[in-house]
Amino acid sequence: MSFNALIRKLLNKPDNSRSVAKKRLQFALVYDKLEVKDDMLEDLQKDLVEVISRYFEIDRESLSLDIQRCEGSSALILNTPIVAAKHRKNNHEARAGA
């Protein structure tokens, strides 16, 4: 930290334009890299439903998949109500049948 930055911090002054620029830049780059095409999300949802259905009975209609962006990071959020759990045995049968 430079002397100026230290003084600034001690006086509790607002951020200078350099740190504002850096923050904006970091956000912009995160956003740029997360440009996900809609059909990719759809494909992902199909695949996820298939995998989850092996273990749980789910309500396919009310399943939602979303990308949420918050400070500095982003999250893939899947929300699905579970109707019932499948038994492991059934699960193996289901796989063999597939």
Next chain:
Amino acid sequence: MDGKVIVVTSGKGGVGKTTVTASIGAALAIQGKRVAVVDMDIGLRNLDVVMGLENRIVFNVVDVVQKKCKLKQAAIKDRKIDNLFLIPASQSDDKSIIKPENMVWLCNKLRREYDFALLDCPAGIEQGFKNAIEAADEALVVCTPEVSSVRDADRVIGLLYAHSITPKLIVNRIVPKLVEKGDMLSHVDVVDVLSIDLVGLVEMDDAVVVSSNTGNPIVQQKDSKAGKAFNRIAMRLDGHPDLPVEDPMAHDSFWKKIGKKLGRKKQE
């Protein structure tokens, strides 16, 4: 000869690609290497005027690719520096006239003829950019300490990685005073955001404007900070990769500045 083809690129226009290409080319030639600088900005040539060779153009890079002339015929010898050659762009064609496969052929020829070939890439990430990076061995990404420039640099770096080239970064036009005041991104900030190796740090320097006005190489002006920086970049590219990048901010410590200010007051 088994030379290296280095593409100089940036994504955003107006950050100093052409000056960087001309200056590093000149510095390498002064260090005794045989150097070609190639203007890949087909339709908008500029490298010739920056180098002061605009009156000597007969053939251009499109002629070479279309085999209307030999590489040697299109290469214009610099006025002052031995071993430095310019291969100009054509001014009348479109960027799509050169195909990626032409570039593979051209770069092989350049490697045979020169120690270093620097390709001045056009701004943008379209065909002209794709051509320029197609057969390059290395890449230099130029950016200025501005949000828009760094963002574009990041995009270009991603495209270069996808093309199996690991680029190195040149931060151009840094103003140490502004950085210290907290009003400009520092090279540390830029490297932190882009996370690639820094190969050069060039200060904002009025002498660059003068040298491009006159078409004289900045690296031959001994008192120019930018000229010195370009010379050091050339050394790093040519066998001295560990030469430290000088931090212009480091010269003026707090106490030194006080000393300077006191000194100035005394003079007044």
